[in-house]
Amino acid sequence: MVTAIWRIIKYGWQGFLRNRWLSVSTIGIMILTLVVFEGLILFNHFSDVAVNEIKDKVDISVYFQSSVSEDAILNIKRSLEGFSEIEFVEYVSRDDALDIFRERHAEEETITQTLAELDENPLLASLNIKAKELDDYSSIATYLESPSLDDAVERVTFAQNELVINKLETIIDSMNAAVLLLTIFLAILAVVVTFNTISLAIFSNKEQIGIMRVVGAANKYIRGPYIVEGVIFGVIAAIISFLIYIPIINFLSPFIIRFIPGFDLSLYFSSNATLLFTYQVLMGVGLGVVSSIFAVRRYLRS
């Protein structure tokens, strides 16, 4: 058994070295496939971060009438926190609101002076609510606008932002669908191209397979070396395609960080290098091995 495995590995390695041009062109196609594959992983991550970044900017604020006590507001806060759709609720008291306002407009003299002249804090206490999903906002808004809270609530910002939120939701939904479709399409394309390349390589060895069969080689001795070659193709293609990405990522990273400040592609790539490389190798070896098995199968039938 050990001898047989050793011989199969030897034949595979010999086949790889002696069919040099065929090996190089097959690896070339596999590199393209793996570049697409890795690109899809990075793009999916990028679009996730982008979407989350946008989602993060959306919230809904409910302003309470100045007559409503802090306790009453905190009661409402507690009841809101019991909602499964809500991620968190933040209470901003009238004083906090004033502080934030002052801080934001510290350099605008007219505003600072006007504030100083006022006897009373003109700002209202509010609750900032962050929902888990974008489409949860409308149900939260409906609750806040219900008659039971009518006496306490001055206004809910959702009505003003509703159009933007709905539009954003549609855009994000279509973006997710487009990314998914693109991923599926490119992944199928890459798999089909690689499979055909390996099939053609094995097709050119059709006669050799026939000879091996006539001299009494069992199928494992015929199929095995092609599987070994598939593994070699996959590993080499994974290494090269991974190396190709290093300069590309370093070049693109500064542009992307300008577009989405929270997304440092370079950092993401370097801190996930092992995982990304493992994906590449698994994908490369998987494609190589599965393609070889299927391509050689048709020549092993009588």
Add this chain to the structure above:
Amino acid sequence: MIIFKNVSRHYKQGGRKSIALDGVSFKIQPNEFVSIVGKSGAGKSTIIRLLVGEDKPSEGRVFFGSYEVDKLKDRELPEFRRNIGVVFQDFRLLSHKTVFENIAFVLEVEGYPQKEINKIVPKVLELVGMDDKMSKFPAELSGGEKQRTAIARAMINKPEVIIADEPTGNLDPMNKWEVIKLLTKINELGSTVLLATHDKEIVNNLGQRVITLDKGKIIKDEANGRFAL
């Protein structure tokens, strides 16, 4: 012993039935040297394909020793084929393996230990006069050298039967007689030899049993036969 019992092989081509073999029966005893002669398309290659299990008869039975060849399953064929060495007109060597590796391959797939392979292969290559070309690839060999390599491969595991399908078809006269000499030697060493050919000179010189085919039928089967077409 090889037995063909009322074997027919039909093919369908474009809706029309073509007959490659038509009710062929013969027996070949161990250690015989038998020439199968006939024009192109007479059925010589069909007999060989049926005998090595590359094809199945439409009717009739094919036996090889204890094997019922026409009943063998795909997975049983590799082991069965180790009993037969085949030499083809177009040599059919593995183009990416050296002369040594081509011969060693047969022993490797049978599980021989490497030490033994390293001992046996040079001996057989010496027998066919190829010991000085062990590390050459088929593309670097002449037709005669390729055929001698193919013969070495066919005889390396001492099979019971050697089948040679037009082995001299692509060779010049000198190489032709060398190949025939080798086949005769293999026969003297104890293997049955089945030679498919349409070379009159060879058949008449051998003075062995001749089975003559025409249009898929046996028209003559004589010990010490002569080429008669």
